[in-house]
Amino acid sequence: MPYLLRRFIQSFILLFFLISFVFVVGRIIGDPALIMLGTSASETALDQLRENLGLNQPIWQQYLVFLSDLTQGDFGVSFRYGFSMMPSDALRSEGTPVLPIVLSRLPATFMLAGTSLVFAFSLAVVLGCLAAMHPRSWIDNLVNVISLASVSLVQFWLGLILIIIFSVHMGILPTGGFGTWQHLILPALTLAARPLGRISQVVRSAMLDELSKPYISAARAKGVPEWRVVFVHALKNASIPIVTITGDELSQLLTGAMLVETVFAWPGVGLLLIDSLGRRDLPMVQAGICVVAALVIFVNLAVDFAYTVLNPRIQMDNRGGRA
Amino acid sequence: MSAVQTNTVPQVEEHDRAASITGRAYLSALMRDRVAFIAAIFLTLLLIAAAGADFLAPYDPNRANLGARFIAPFGTARDGGFHLLGTDELGRDLFSRLMHGARVSMSIGLLGALCSGAVGITLGVLAGFYRGLLEDLLMRAVDGMMALPSLLIALFILFVIGPGFGNLILIFTLLHWMVFARMARSLTLNHQQHTYITAARAIGASDTRIILTHLLPNMVSPLIVLFTLEIAVLILSEASLSFLGFGVQAPQSSWGLMIARGREYISSAWWLVVMPGAAIFLTALALNLVAAWARAITDPVQRWRWLTPPRRKNQPIEDDE
Amino acid sequence: MRAMQQSETQGAAPAPLLDVRDLRVTFDTPHGLVRAVGGVSWTLSPGETLGIIGESGSGKSVGLEAIMGLIKTPPGHVSGQVMFDRRDVLTMPERDRRQLRGEKIAMIFQDAMSALNPSLTVGTQIAEVYRLRRKCSHADAERKAIELMDRVKIPSAKTRIGNYPHEFSGGMCQRVMIATALALNPQILIADEPTTALDVTVQRQIMTLLAELQREDGMALVLITHDLGLVAETVDRAMVMYAGRLVESAPVSALFEVPSHPYTRGLIRSMPRIDGASGKLHAIGGTPPAAGRMPKGCAFHPRCEMRVERCGIERPNLRPVGKNRAAACHLAEEIPHV
Numbered sequence: 001m002p003y004l005l006r007r008f009i010q011s012f013i014l015l016f017f018l019i020s021f022v023f024v025v026g027r028i029i030g031d032p033a034l035i036m037l038g039t040s041a042s043e044t045a046l047d048q049l050r051e052n053l054g055l056n057q058p059i060w061q062q063y064l065v066f067l068s069d070l071t072q073g074d075f076g077v078s079f080r081y082g083f084s085m086m087p088s089d090a091l092r093s094e095g096t097p098v099l100p101i102v103l104s105r106l107p108a109t110f111m112l113a114g115t116s117l118v119f120a121f122s123l124a125v126v127l128g129c130l131a132a133m134h135p136r137s138w139i140d141n142l143v144n145v146i147s148l149a150s151v152s153l154v155q156f157w158l159g160l161i162l163i164i165i166f167s168v169h170m171g172i173l174p175t176g177g178f179g180t181w182q183h184l185i186l187p188a189l190t191l192a193a194r195p196l197g198r199i200s201q202v203v204r205s206a207m208l209d210e211l212s213k214p215y216i217s218a219a220r221a222k223g224v225p226e227w228r229v230v231f232v233h234a235l236k237n238a239s240i241p242i243v244t245i246t247g248d249e250l251s252q253l254l255t256g257a258m259l260v261e262t263v264f265a266w267p268g269v270g271l272l273l274i275d276s277l278g279r280r281d282l283p284m285v286q287a288g289i290c291v292v293a294a295l296v297i298f299v300n301l302a303v304d305f306a307y308t309v310l311n312p313r314i315q316m317d318n319r320g321g322r323a
Numbered sequence: 324m325s326a327v328q329t330n331t332v333p334q335v336e337e338h339d340r341a342a343s344i345t346g347r348a349y350l351s352a353l354m355r356d357r358v359a360f361i362a363a364i365f366l367t368l369l370l371i372a373a374a375g376a377d378f379l380a381p382y383d384p385n386r387a388n389l390g391a392r393f394i395a396p397f398g399t400a401r402d403g404g405f406h407l408l409g410t411d412e413l414g415r416d417l418f419s420r421l422m423h424g425a426r427v428s429m430s431i432g433l434l435g436a437l438c439s440g441a442v443g444i445t446l447g448v449l450a451g452f453y454r455g456l457l458e459d460l461l462m463r464a465v466d467g468m469m470a471l472p473s474l475l476i477a478l479f480i481l482f483v484i485g486p487g488f489g490n491l492i493l494i495f496t497l498l499h500w501m502v503f504a505r506m507a508r509s510l511t512l513n514h515q516q517h518t519y520i521t522a523a524r525a526i527g528a529s530d531t532r533i534i535l536t537h538l539l540p541n542m543v544s545p546l547i548v549l550f551t552l553e554i555a556v557l558i559l560s561e562a563s564l565s566f567l568g569f570g571v572q573a574p575q576s577s578w579g580l581m582i583a584r585g586r587e588y589i590s591s592a593w594w595l596v597v598m599p600g601a602a603i604f605l606t607a608l609a610l611n612l613v614a615a616w617a618r619a620i621t622d623p624v625q626r627w628r629w630l631t632p633p634r635r636k637n638q639p640i641e642d643d644e
Numbered sequence: 645m646r647a648m649q650q651s652e653t654q655g656a657a658p659a660p661l662l663d664v665r666d667l668r669v670t671f672d673t674p675h676g677l678v679r680a681v682g683g684v685s686w687t688l689s690p691g692e693t694l695g696i697i698g699e700s701g702s703g704k705s706v707g708l709e710a711i712m713g714l715i716k717t718p719p720g721h722v723s724g725q726v727m728f729d730r731r732d733v734l735t736m737p738e739r740d741r742r743q744l745r746g747e748k749i750a751m752i753f754q755d756a757m758s759a760l761n762p763s764l765t766v767g768t769q770i771a772e773v774y775r776l777r778r779k780c781s782h783a784d785a786e787r788k789a790i791e792l793m794d795r796v797k798i799p800s801a802k803t804r805i806g807n808y809p810h811e812f813s814g815g816m817c818q819r820v821m822i823a824t825a826l827a828l829n830p831q832i833l834i835a836d837e838p839t840t841a842l843d844v845t846v847q848r849q850i851m852t853l854l855a856e857l858q859r860e861d862g863m864a865l866v867l868i869t870h871d872l873g874l875v876a877e878t879v880d881r882a883m884v885m886y887a888g889r890l891v892e893s894a895p896v897s898a899l900f901e902v903p904s905h906p907y908t909r910g911l912i913r914s915m916p917r918i919d920g921a922s923g924k925l926h927a928i929g930g931t932p933p934a935a936g937r938m939p940k941g942c943a944f945h946p947r948c949e950m951r952v953e954r955c956g957i958e959r960p961n962l963r964p965v966g967k968n969r970a971a972a973c974h975l976a977e978e979i980p981h982v
Contacts, residue, residue: 014467022479030483148615152555152607154562157582157600164593217714218759222773222824223746226738236763255472259563273475274567277482289479296472311763 004305011301018293022286023066028059036079036282075099075290076283078276098287102269106291108178109268112261113253115184116191121246124196128203129230132211143200150197155256159190159263176265187264191256195249202245206238213237239310247303251296352620359616362609369606373425380419381407385574388414393592409594411585417594420576421602427577428603431488432558435495436550442496443503444546448534450504451511458508465501473498474563481569491570495557506549510542544621548614555610562603578603660687660727661831661864662711662749667724669703669710679938680706682888683724685962688832693858693865695879695896697872697911699932703888704868708834710734712751713741746773750825754837756817760809766793766820767805773827792823796853815846819853826857833858834866839874851878872915876900881968884908887933887943890962894969904971906948942973950975 026032033049050056054065077095131140166186167175177183211234219233258270269288276284353360372379391400391414399405408417450458477494484490514520523533562579564570571577578599585595669681681703688694698704709715710722711733726733733741753759761769770792771785793801796819809817818838825833839847855878858865867879875882875896882899884892884907892905903909910928930947933939939946945955954974962972
């Protein structure tokens, strides 16, 4: 079977497992009615909700209904989102389908994660290459410090520190919200810290590897200028580990955005998820998790696709594991 | 795709020699690397502070003192009490609260790493030792689970089963065993090719005995490095989950929860946010530094740098007239 | 050492193309300063074929890499003078030096497969030279690349231009390297063990090709090798290096007839001979010294069959020992007679 097709099927199976997992945790380990109405709800309200949601049917039947609804893009309806009244009153209404709401929040998350990744990636490639060109120089030390700090940092704390400095003390950037480019700066910087550190470290070590290879000497010997030796000859061969780590970091960004969106009140999927958790809005939470997880799985698949493009002699069947 | 991880596996042949290096050599090597040495001292002090918080903390972490609210770091309250890191909205001493928070954060990190390590190493060694279907299924599960966003799944489970200390440990075990399993398996595969395992088999040693007395002791150093790194990862995850309200619950307090509380006063009392976060940062940094040092010193390629006397700079080896 | 150069520049030989004076290369390693090349002087005339012989670690490649400017500094350190076209290559600004590389002096490497960039097509790598140095258009550069590939006898160049190095054999890769090196008609081609990684039959083809191209273009060739047979067949003059220093320099016929240094003699004796004149193969006992552990006096004396007391105390300088030849041995005059 072609490599990419196999990876595609694997990703699909993984997604299926994830959805089943969400079902099992939500319906079997937890009691949806109890989750949604809280322990203080009356027995009649709970029963009514169970009846409404079809929770009295056998579990396998619920599972099949759950799956077939999903295939039609139906993740259920929310009785919380957009309702200001008591939950028990809201239950009498039709409810709001959750999937469109989740999807409507995606652009904001993409904008944040995309800005962060572009910023972190380009800076990391430049820093990593410079560090590899001058081992043990100050820039090499800087890359080491950044990468060590970035894996030791809690992102939401960095965000709060930036708020203290730039919003509270200097008053030049908003503490949170959405709209102008000024709103984007702090959350994007916060989110970029970790990928910046991790990617620059990988770029550095991959480039160190490549720069010591014979073809680099050969390129220099034929008079190729140094910038071209580094950024064209070496970088292209170092791209596999760099793409791998960037893909990993992009998946991390999608979940890391959750915390950063919370800190900066950035209206993305992450903030929606956290708010829905607080509102005990189970269908919304389930939809949010499935959408984000599907994105993460898709990113991983895209990285695998990128390998085949980047390396002309990739051995599809015995490629080593990804770090 | 049963991916074989090779990047983190040190060369096994060198392990026996590594074992022969005495503890004193390690200690003197540690002293020579100033940064790692400071990190190790910091961690030791932190462990002492966390364990002895009841006796060592200058104030009762939960005693409110409304006359001493929002005192800045290095400030003195009207009643004369000195507060190194200031006080919070109820006049509680931040330094004392950090010490008690350290106990929660550190024990979650340690326990979580121990539990996930125990599960992961057991599964990984069994998979590497018996191969076959078990290994196939396990490695597939590892690959799959590593590809999923773990923070998200942790949040969802905690949302359903409720937050709390015990549940956190459970979640961490469930979501972090894979790294250990992966490494334990590849180490096992590596060692199994060696003659001493064959020799042990030849003299009729049981599988259990081979695993316990021959395999595991040889895998200790890389696993300890991983363990140290995992503690850092778990402390960071705990902070995130607690910050979102799904981790440790009041009256218990961890560093992450303290940041969440301090956030409300961000414009007036910055230290309530900065200090607990700094504690997390320094702890994770120290753990990473010590792990990097431990990896370097057990890595056969790099080890000579630490275990040989330092060279004199620019000393020519040969006189050149 | 100056004496040797004078003796060479005197005769009918034209002014040297490349004049290397007291070239030294050291490296700063974690173990201390290590000397790879210690004070080497030689010259190269236009069109000449010069062989540099030595075991691995003798400094033969490092010295040439230093001339090309391929030594990373630091940790490396290069001193001395390398005169080309009345300018010192070592002190010229990096821009001029890059201009020199490829344009005037080109180099090919031992393992051609790994000396080619694995992620670029061979066509791109050959054409790159034209694109960068002659500012050729894409189509022009490609056309010239195909011409070059034809010239180095790569079959069906037109179709193979889009192939990647891993789709070529070792010999074909070396041909691609040679094509790249020849692109700008350099005056000097440095070939660092060009055939070591190849099969015997392919070795011969590559050497024949090099000789042909050299004849057509009139360029000088510096052949670095440990293969004495190759030297005997292709080279005009040979230099022998040991532990970072020149120990002997002579026209190749003279060198093989009567070596003036015990090391050279040892090397020649350890060559398997087809004529079977001497049934026994001699090997030089011992191993060359590690770069950090040079013995006092002559670096070769611990392995030398003929050493006298003086050899362990005083290092012999390279001095003239007859017409056009020089050797670094206290007993150089006596060796041919032993």
